[in-house]
Amino acid sequence: MALIGLSLVLASVVYIAIRRPPFLQTLIAFWRGDPRIEQPPTTRSLPSGSRSHTGTDHGSASTDNTSRDAPSEPTTATAKGAEAARMAMPPPPPVIRRPNGSAAAKPASPSPETTPKAVPSTAQSSSSIPSFSLSSSPPASAAALARTSDSTTTPTTLPTISAAPSSPAKPFTTSMAPPPRPPTLNGTINSTSSLLAPPNRGGQQHARQPGTSTLAPPPTHSSKPSKPSRKVTLEPGHSPLDWARLANHPASDLRGLGPGAPYVRVTPSMLRRQTGRKGKDAWTALGGRVYNMTPYLPFHPGGEPELLRAAGRDGTRLFGEIHPWVNYETMLSSCLIGLLVDEGEAEGGGEMDAMD
Numbered sequence: 001m002a003l004i005g006l007s008l009v010l011a012s013v014v015y016i017a018i019r020r021p022p023f024l025q026t027l028i029a030f031w032r033g034d035p036r037i038e039q040p041p042t043t044r045s046l047p048s049g050s051r052s053h054t055g056t057d058h059g060s061a062s063t064d065n066t067s068r069d070a071p072s073e074p075t076t077a078t079a080k081g082a083e084a085a086r087m088a089m090p091p092p093p094p095v096i097r098r099p100n101g102s103a104a105a106k107p108a109s110p111s112p113e114t115t116p117k118a119v120p121s122t123a124q125s126s127s128s129i130p131s132f133s134l135s136s137s138p139p140a141s142a143a144a145l146a147r148t149s150d151s152t153t154t155p156t157t158l159p160t161i162s163a164a165p166s167s168p169a170k171p172f173t174t175s176m177a178p179p180p181r182p183p184t185l186n187g188t189i190n191s192t193s194s195l196l197a198p199p200n201r202g203g204q205q206h207a208r209q210p211g212t213s214t215l216a217p218p219p220t221h222s223s224k225p226s227k228p229s230r231k232v233t234l235e236p237g238h239s240p241l242d243w244a245r246l247a248n249h250p251a252s253d254l255r256g257l258g259p260g261a262p263y264v265r266v267t268p269s270m271l272r273r274q275t276g277r278k279g280k281d282a283w284t285a286l287g288g289r290v291y292n293m294t295p296y297l298p299f300h301p302g303g304e305p306e307l308l309r310a311a312g313r314d315g316t317r318l319f320g321e322i323h324p325w326v327n328y329e330t331m332l333s334s335c336l337i338g339l340l341v342d343e344g345e346a347e348g349g350g351e352m353d354a355m356d
């Protein structure tokens with residue numbers, strides 16, 4: 001029994017080695033995973049059409065096939081057509097159909113003459129689907145698309161090939177650029193619009209702008225916000241610093257009474273005569289003391305007319321209403337005339353001696 005089995009095995013091996021049936025080649029090609037999977041169309045078109053036409057279509061693949069099958073093809077193409085039909089017909093189909101399964105109905109359709117080469121073509125076409133999707137999708141898709149337009153001999157493999165590469169190609173081209181960017185852009189726009197909020201800020205700024213002009217005075221001038229500034233532009237050399245320099249100069253005589261003149265008791269009648277008009281000095285009483293404002297007129301930030309409002313009378317109340325924070329005692333110390341006294345006290349000099 002063992003000898004019989006071994007002899008059968010040897011016989012089959014010898015038969016396979018000599019005859020080299022086509023299904024064995026297809027199986028070897030399938031196991032190797034060679035790119036000759038494109039050969040089936042060529043081998044399949046050989047019996048139906050002219051061989052030179054298929055050789056030009058598939059290029060190097062056909063050349064590889066010819067170079068590899070050079071010893072066996074010349075015989076199988078012409079003389080062995082009938083022998084292959086008789087010998088290879090029964091054994092190959094059952095062996096190849098079992099692993100594939102789905103391709104069982106396809107081998108029955110082709111004609112009996114082309115059955116030896118139609119079987120490997122179907123087997124390779126079924127195996128070509130994973131190879132296209134795995135090996136090279138972009139070039140295979142381009143080649144397949146070109147073949148679809150050029151050759152119409154292989155309609156069964158074309159839809160599978162075109163469908164496989166087209167599906168991954170579209171998502172890569174279309175889904176990559178548009179889908180991610182639009183949502184991000186929309187999100188960013190929405191976020192930026194919500195984050196930036198220029199209209200809100202603008203509205204707040206508009207609401208503040210009118211307030212900002214009023215916000216400057218309120219903190220300090222909250223008691224007098226309605227009164228605008230009435231400062232005047234002083235002439236050059238009449239700044240507060242210039243006044244301080246002039247007032248502290250020992251040679252200057254700002255009282256208008258002559259150098260070394262004593263302080264005077266000024267009655268209201270006397271004060272009323274010093275109005276600053278008709279060549280007379282402008283005197284005013286501030287806090288019970290009478291000052292000659294004439295030298296200070298060009299230095300007054302509020303202007304001469306404003307200062308003259310207090311000339312010839314007691315300006316204490318008026319002064320307090322406008323700028324009570326101003327230290328007039330120090331500023332007008334060199335302009336002091338004397339004390340404001342009642343009408344009957346002008347001749348007495350007790351208080352004047354105290355001022356000295």
Ligand code: HEM
Pocket residue numbers: 228229230231284296300301302303306307308309310315316318319322323326327328331332
């Ligand atoms: C009593 C009569 C006076 C009147 C009617 C008067 C009036 C004014 C007015 C209207 C201003 C402008 C206020 C403003 O808009 O900021 C002003 C500013 C000023 N006055 Fe008089 N003034 C008087 C007496 C004096 C005296 C006697 C002095 C000091 C010697 C003086 C020193 C000043 C100073 C320093 C300012 C600037 C105040 C500041 O910058 O805030 N004024 N005065």
